Amino acid sequence: MSADAADLLALLAERGWTLGTAESLTGGLVAATIVAVPGASRVFSGSVVAYDPAVKISLLGVDHDLVDRVGTVDEQVVTQMAKGAQRRLGVDVAIATTGVAGPGPSEGHPAGTVWLACATPAGIVTRRLTLTGGRATVRADAVAAALGLGHEAVSAAS
Amino acid sequence: MSADAADLLALLAERGWTLGTAESLTGGLVAATIVAVPGASRVFSGSVVAYDPAVKISLLGVDHDLVDRVGTVDEQVVTQMAKGAQRRLGVDVAIATTGVAGPGPSEGHPAGTVWLACATPAGIVTRRLTLTGGRATVRADAVAAALGLGHEAVSAAS
Numbered sequence: 501m502s503a504d505a506a507d508l509l510a511l512l513a514e515r516g517w518t519l520g521t522a523e524s525l526t527g528g529l530v531a532a533t534i535v536a537v538p539g540a541s542r543v544f545s546g547s548v549v550a551y552d553p554a555v556k557i558s559l560l561g562v563d564h565d566l567v568d569r570v571g572t573v574d575e576q577v578v579t580q581m582a583k584g585a586q587r588r589l590g591v592d593v594a595i596a597t598t599g600v601a602g603p604g605p606s607e608g609h610p611a612g613t614v615w616l617a618c619a620t621p622a623g624i625v626t627r628r629l630t631l632t633g634g635r636a637t638v639r640a641d642a643v644a645a646a647l648g649l650g651h652e653a654v655s656a657a658s
Numbered sequence: 659m660s661a662d663a664a665d666l667l668a669l670l671a672e673r674g675w676t677l678g679t680a681e682s683l684t685g686g687l688v689a690a691t692i693v694a695v696p697g698a699s700r701v702f703s704g705s706v707v708a709y710d711p712a713v714k715i716s717l718l719g720v721d722h723d724l725v726d727r728v729g730t731v732d733e734q735v736v737t738q739m740a741k742g743a744q745r746r747l748g749v750d751v752a753i754a755t756t757g758v759a760g761p762g763p764s765e766g767h768p769a770g771t772v773w774l775a776c777a778t779p780a781g782i783v784t785r786r787l788t789l790t791g792g793r794a795t796v797r798a799d800a801v802a803a804a805l806g807l808g809h810e811a812v813s814a815a816s
Contacts, residue, residue: 527698528707
């Protein structure tokens with residue numbers, strides 16, 4: 501069973517850690533799912549929604565040459581997004597998402613190709629997803645998987 | 659009838675203007691509502707979700723003394739958030755939200771007190787809302803009002 505936002509916030513509160521997100525294809529939906537939990541402000545600081553690749557570079561510090569070379573649907577890019585959010589938002593834990601919501605392919609990747617990362621004080625965990633369904637389903641499943649990865653990464657980083 | 663996200667994106671595309679958001683109580687839900695529209699990436703650049711007052715100051719350039727003096731549920735604060743998003747995201751138009759989602763009051767304001775701003779190349783428009791209902795309803799109504807204010811402000815800024 502995947503962990504939901506309330507589980508993740510409770511685990512972070514136990515650790516005394518703050519949380520932020522860096523979101524591309526989910527477009528703010530991970531953050532919005534987190535703040536739907538009353539009391540989220542005790543743990544959650546904020547998010548950088550970097551939909552435009554230029555914002556990934558300017559606000560999250562993703563390497564320009566990397567984006568030129570591999571595009572934005574990439575493990576190194578999502579890793580840099582998570583580290584950038586940790587730094588820019590001043591948080592202990594950052595969850596990042598990038599990928600193709602669809603309906604069509606993008607940058608040579610089919611819709612449903614998603615990279616997630618979670619940066620904690622203990623390091624970085626990444627995961628690649630291959631999701632099916634329409635734009636809304638891909639995005640909702642990416643949000644659920646991102647919260648689940650956050651819970652796993654924080655649990656392991658005790 | 660209030661304008662929805664697709665209407666706002668179509669109007670911005672006509673103008674050739676890009677869009678970003680700066681969100682406090684809506685926590686990324688304005689951005690998530692915008693990216694639910696296929697093709698949003700032609701207009702929408704990203705968002706700074708500044709849930710923690712410290713992020714409003716560090717990432718959006720809201721004045722520290724102002725926050726100390728008046729708190730975060732304030733017309734000047736939401737104005738500075740919108741201008742900060744224009745600058746940090748490099749967009750033509752920025753919509754900002756701050757307020758109290760509830761369930762309880764915050765900073766002396768009852769749940770449902772919301773300030774919105776929309777910054778365009780023609781200036782700033784602000785609006786105060788007094789919403790009723792639970793946390794999810796307040797937030798959903800704030801998102802709808804923010805998209806409506808964006809549409810009005812961009813229409814007027816021809």
